[in-house]
Amino acid sequence: MKIAISGKGGVGKTLLAALLSKTFAESGYSVIAIDADPDSNLAATLGFPHSEKITPISEMSDLIEERTGVRPGQAGALYKLNPKVDDLPEKYSLEYNGIRLMVMGRIKKGGTGCYCPENALLQALITHLFLARDEVVILDMEAGIEHLGRGTAKVVDKLIVVVEPGRRSIETAYRIDKLARDIGLQNIAVVGNKFRSQSDREFLISSLPNFEFLGFIPYDQAIVDADHANLPIVDASQQVITQARNIYQTLLSAVQTPSPAN
């Protein structure tokens, strides 16, 4: 299963990506978590040590050509091979707590260009990656809508849009939904994050009447405190972990993939 997590900046995309990675890993899945946001830090959120050792996907051009028969960016070519996950060289990922982490690209020097080439490579990788039944890819996308213009995540099985109780994140969810449909992505769902009250929850539900809700994550001061203390926020709150587990269950029944334990 390939899952992408999108939404307005600051809504908690990276937290959800980390929570789902952890939950899938604990349930017996092989997880590839991909940090596709150059202004994010999925590694730190998951508590990875030495994530700077990972060679980013943006330096995988030769490998992708070798495995797929296609030079990234080249149009109309035939795809010869499906690269398998357990085939990906170790140097492009780092494993910790059963999660293999990959990163899209490094932060570049100011003024040296956009992230279009990195996005093209990431798209090539996730398009051609052949997953076994017990393997899952979780993509933490860049904030906002530009990646949908680029179509980076167009082959995922599920696009999760994270929203918080605020009108701007709702507006972004509608934009993402529209843009995702433009690129043929139909399987979209939302997760509500940082709700503080029943009325926050109702605000989200009434603002997004035609969306599938996978679940809700409460605001928890323990997450904020862990962040300030520079501890992995993914482990900070039991109630948040419990809600992530519920979201995982809903997600599995929604996409009807049998769990590897079955």
Place this chain on the structure above:
Amino acid sequence: MKIAISGKGGVGKTLLAALLSKTFAESGYSVIAIDADPDSNLAATLGFPHSEKITPISEMSDLIEERTGVRPGQAGALYKLNPKVDDLPEKYSLEYNGIRLMVMGRIKKGGTGCYCPENALLQALITHLFLARDEVVILDMEAGIEHLGRGTAKVVDKLIVVVEPGRRSIETAYRIDKLARDIGLQNIAVVGNKFRSQSDREFLISSLPNFEFLGFIPYDQAIVDADHANLPIVDASQQVITQARNIYQTLLSAVQTPSPAN
């Protein structure tokens, strides 16, 4: 004066852009507020009616060539003219409460590309725009760091990074600072937003010891409520407006531009 507002997604860039636009306008400046984030809505934050009538900067290619003698994207050409603000055709902006609003580009169809061309045009416009002493341009930039790779805001007089009491927004501030210096932008300052306590404030100050703080904006439930009720959040909280006024004063003394009243 040309000011760009940057920061992690969700920290309150658009709120600060709107507050400063309003404060400068009320102090007698001619304000051009530019919404440079396709996933933002500066118009709604400022309470603009009918913002959909604005022709975006991305459709100004011919005008920029005519006024500057340079086709946007063309390198090494000579700049013949400086376009003046009061010369810009009405159709590219909408005026409301003394603020002229421009937008970088419309939301495009999913899969049709990135925002590189729009950023190139915006950069051309703000580079060549000749401002009178009582004119100010306020740019609400896209979340994150990609616009610094593109160098969109490299000619501004001041880059303001908005931070909130959370480690991720601090990390983004450091990344922005580094990338901005790569493109020759030295005049960088921060504004702390959404602080709820003295310890939030101290967390921000101690996390960013070498940064110039222009001021702090408190968390205010009135802003959240106005957002939920779909009212212009720029008018929602008197204490926030007061702090914006302090930031405006600090900004003026920092860049030593005489106010138009002098």
